[in-house]
Amino acid sequence: MKHLFGAVYAIFYLISILPAGAQDFKSAHWSAYGVKFQVPADITIEDDSEEGYVLSNEHYYISVQILDGEPVQKEMLKNELQHVANDDQLTQQSPILSFNLPHFYGVQLSGLSQEEYSLYAYLMAKDESCGFFVSIIYPQKEDQTPTTILKSFQLED
Numbered sequence: 001m002k003h004l005f006g007a008v009y010a011i012f013y014l015i016s017i018l019p020a021g022a023q024d025f026k027s028a029h030w031s032a033y034g035v036k037f038q039v040p041a042d043i044t045i046e047d048d049s050e051e052g053y054v055l056s057n058e059h060y061y062i063s064v065q066i067l068d069g070e071p072v073q074k075e076m077l078k079n080e081l082q083h084v085a086n087d088d089q090l091t092q093q094s095p096i097l098s099f100n101l102p103h104f105y106g107v108q109l110s111g112l113s114q115e116e117y118s119l120y121a122y123l124m125a126k127d128e129s130c131g132f133f134v135s136i137i138y139p140q141k142e143d144q145t146p147t148t149i150l151k152s153f154q155l156e157d
Contacts, residue, residue: 025148028055029156033066033130038152040145059139062149067122067131077107077122084133085109085120103127103155110146113137119146123153 024041030053039055039062047054053064078096085093090111099106101123108121121134134153136146 025152028053030064033132034156035064035130035132036154036156037149039149060145060149061135061137063135065133067124067133074105074124077105077124081107081109081120081122085111088113088118088120090118090120099151101151101153104153106150106153108150117141117143117146119150121150125155129155 025038026041027036028039029036030048032050040057040060043055043057043060045055055062081096090113093111094109096107096109099108104123104125106121106123108119110117110119116137117140119136122131123134124131134150136149138146
Protein backbone atom coordinates (compact mmCIF):
# COMPACT_ATOMS: atom_id res chain seq x y z
CA MET A 1 0.00 0.00 0.00
CA LYS A 2 2.90 2.31 0.81
CA HIS A 3 4.33 1.84 -2.71
CA LEU A 4 0.94 2.50 -4.32
CA PHE A 5 0.64 5.81 -2.47
CA GLY A 6 4.15 6.78 -3.63
CA ALA A 7 3.33 5.95 -7.25
CA VAL A 8 0.07 7.93 -7.15
CA TYR A 9 1.87 10.89 -5.58
CA ALA A 10 4.59 10.75 -8.26
CA ILE A 11 1.98 10.76 -11.05
CA PHE A 12 0.17 13.77 -9.55
CA TYR A 13 3.48 15.58 -9.11
CA LEU A 14 4.48 15.01 -12.74
CA ILE A 15 1.09 16.22 -13.96
CA SER A 16 1.31 19.34 -11.80
CA ILE A 17 4.70 20.43 -13.18
CA LEU A 18 3.82 19.94 -16.85
CA PRO A 19 2.89 23.17 -18.62
CA ALA A 20 -0.87 23.51 -18.80
CA GLY A 21 -2.30 23.43 -22.30
CA ALA A 22 1.08 22.74 -23.90
CA GLN A 23 -0.53 20.29 -26.33
CA ASP A 24 -3.19 22.73 -27.57
CA PHE A 25 -1.93 25.21 -30.15
CA LYS A 26 -3.34 28.08 -32.14
CA SER A 27 -1.95 30.20 -34.93
CA ALA A 28 -0.26 33.51 -34.09
CA HIS A 29 0.05 36.12 -36.83
CA TRP A 30 2.47 39.04 -36.90
CA SER A 31 0.78 41.08 -39.57
CA ALA A 32 3.53 43.75 -39.78
CA TYR A 33 5.77 41.19 -41.53
CA GLY A 34 3.37 38.51 -42.73
CA VAL A 35 4.71 35.77 -40.51
CA LYS A 36 2.69 33.16 -38.67
CA PHE A 37 3.49 30.32 -36.30
CA GLN A 38 1.90 28.00 -33.76
CA VAL A 39 1.74 28.95 -30.06
CA PRO A 40 0.09 27.45 -26.96
CA ALA A 41 -3.67 28.08 -27.11
CA ASP A 42 -3.78 30.09 -23.87
CA ILE A 43 -1.07 32.57 -24.85
CA THR A 44 -1.80 36.30 -25.08
CA ILE A 45 -0.24 39.03 -27.19
CA GLU A 46 1.72 41.66 -25.24
CA ASP A 47 3.16 43.62 -28.17
CA ASP A 48 2.22 43.62 -31.85
CA SER A 49 4.14 46.42 -33.53
CA GLU A 50 6.70 46.88 -36.27
CA GLU A 51 9.46 46.67 -33.62
CA GLY A 52 8.46 43.33 -32.19
CA TYR A 53 5.89 40.67 -31.56
CA VAL A 54 5.73 39.42 -27.97
CA LEU A 55 3.43 36.75 -26.55
CA SER A 56 3.28 35.09 -23.15
CA ASN A 57 1.40 32.92 -20.73
CA GLU A 58 2.23 31.36 -17.38
CA HIS A 59 4.91 29.10 -18.90
CA TYR A 60 6.24 30.74 -22.08
CA TYR A 61 7.56 34.11 -23.15
CA ILE A 62 8.01 34.41 -26.92
CA SER A 63 9.71 37.39 -28.54
CA VAL A 64 10.13 37.85 -32.29
CA GLN A 65 12.14 40.75 -33.70
CA ILE A 66 12.87 41.77 -37.26
CA LEU A 67 16.55 41.80 -38.19
CA ASP A 68 17.38 45.39 -39.14
CA GLY A 69 20.45 46.96 -40.65
CA GLU A 70 23.00 45.13 -42.73
CA PRO A 71 21.66 41.87 -44.14
CA VAL A 72 23.13 38.83 -42.44
CA GLN A 73 24.39 36.19 -44.83
CA LYS A 74 23.12 32.65 -44.31
CA GLU A 75 26.70 31.50 -43.64
CA MET A 76 27.05 34.01 -40.79
CA LEU A 77 23.89 33.06 -38.89
CA LYS A 78 25.67 30.61 -36.55
CA ASN A 79 28.34 33.13 -35.54
CA GLU A 80 25.78 35.90 -35.03
CA LEU A 81 23.61 33.66 -32.87
CA GLN A 82 26.61 32.61 -30.79
CA HIS A 83 27.47 36.28 -30.18
CA VAL A 84 23.93 37.04 -29.00
CA ALA A 85 23.91 34.04 -26.65
CA ASN A 86 27.30 35.03 -25.21
CA ASP A 87 26.26 38.69 -24.80
CA ASP A 88 23.15 37.53 -22.92
CA GLN A 89 25.37 35.29 -20.76
CA LEU A 90 23.43 32.17 -21.71
CA THR A 91 25.02 29.24 -19.85
CA GLN A 92 24.84 25.50 -20.46
CA GLN A 93 24.56 26.22 -24.17
CA SER A 94 23.62 23.46 -26.57
CA PRO A 95 25.44 23.10 -29.86
CA ILE A 96 24.08 25.35 -32.59
CA LEU A 97 21.79 23.43 -34.92
CA SER A 98 20.94 24.41 -38.49
CA PHE A 99 17.53 23.58 -39.93
CA ASN A 100 15.33 24.25 -42.95
CA LEU A 101 11.67 25.21 -42.94
CA PRO A 102 9.52 25.69 -46.04
CA HIS A 103 10.13 29.48 -46.01
CA PHE A 104 13.21 29.87 -43.80
CA TYR A 105 16.79 28.82 -43.18
CA GLY A 106 17.39 28.70 -39.45
CA VAL A 107 19.88 28.21 -36.66
CA GLN A 108 19.05 27.59 -33.02
CA LEU A 109 20.62 27.01 -29.65
CA SER A 110 19.30 26.68 -26.15
CA GLY A 111 20.69 27.34 -22.71
CA LEU A 112 20.07 28.64 -19.24
CA SER A 113 19.52 32.29 -18.39
CA GLN A 114 18.97 33.23 -14.76
CA GLU A 115 17.28 29.93 -13.83
CA GLU A 116 15.06 29.89 -16.91
CA TYR A 117 15.64 27.98 -20.10
CA SER A 118 15.86 29.87 -23.37
CA LEU A 119 15.79 28.90 -27.00
CA TYR A 120 17.35 31.45 -29.37
CA ALA A 121 17.05 31.29 -33.14
CA TYR A 122 17.70 33.25 -36.28
CA LEU A 123 15.36 32.70 -39.20
CA MET A 124 16.33 33.98 -42.65
CA ALA A 125 13.67 33.95 -45.37
CA LYS A 126 14.72 31.80 -48.31
CA ASP A 127 13.62 34.58 -50.66
CA GLU A 128 15.90 36.95 -48.66
CA SER A 129 12.98 39.31 -47.98
CA CYS A 130 13.40 39.34 -44.20
CA GLY A 131 15.00 37.77 -41.16
CA PHE A 132 13.94 37.33 -37.56
CA PHE A 133 15.45 36.76 -34.13
CA VAL A 134 13.27 34.47 -32.02
CA SER A 135 13.63 34.04 -28.27
CA ILE A 136 11.50 31.61 -26.27
CA ILE A 137 11.77 31.39 -22.49
CA TYR A 138 10.33 28.23 -20.94
CA PRO A 139 10.32 26.46 -17.56
CA GLN A 140 11.73 22.96 -18.17
CA LYS A 141 14.84 21.84 -20.01
CA GLU A 142 13.23 18.85 -21.76
CA ASP A 143 10.15 20.80 -22.89
CA GLN A 144 9.56 20.29 -26.64
CA THR A 145 7.00 23.10 -27.01
CA PRO A 146 9.66 25.73 -27.90
CA THR A 147 10.92 23.52 -30.73
CA THR A 148 7.36 22.98 -31.95
CA ILE A 149 6.81 26.75 -31.97
CA LEU A 150 10.07 27.43 -33.80
CA LYS A 151 9.54 24.75 -36.45
CA SER A 152 6.07 26.11 -37.27
CA PHE A 153 7.25 29.52 -38.57
CA GLN A 154 6.13 30.40 -42.07
CA LEU A 155 5.47 33.38 -44.28
CA GLU A 156 1.94 33.99 -45.42
CA ASP A 157 1.22 33.23 -49.04
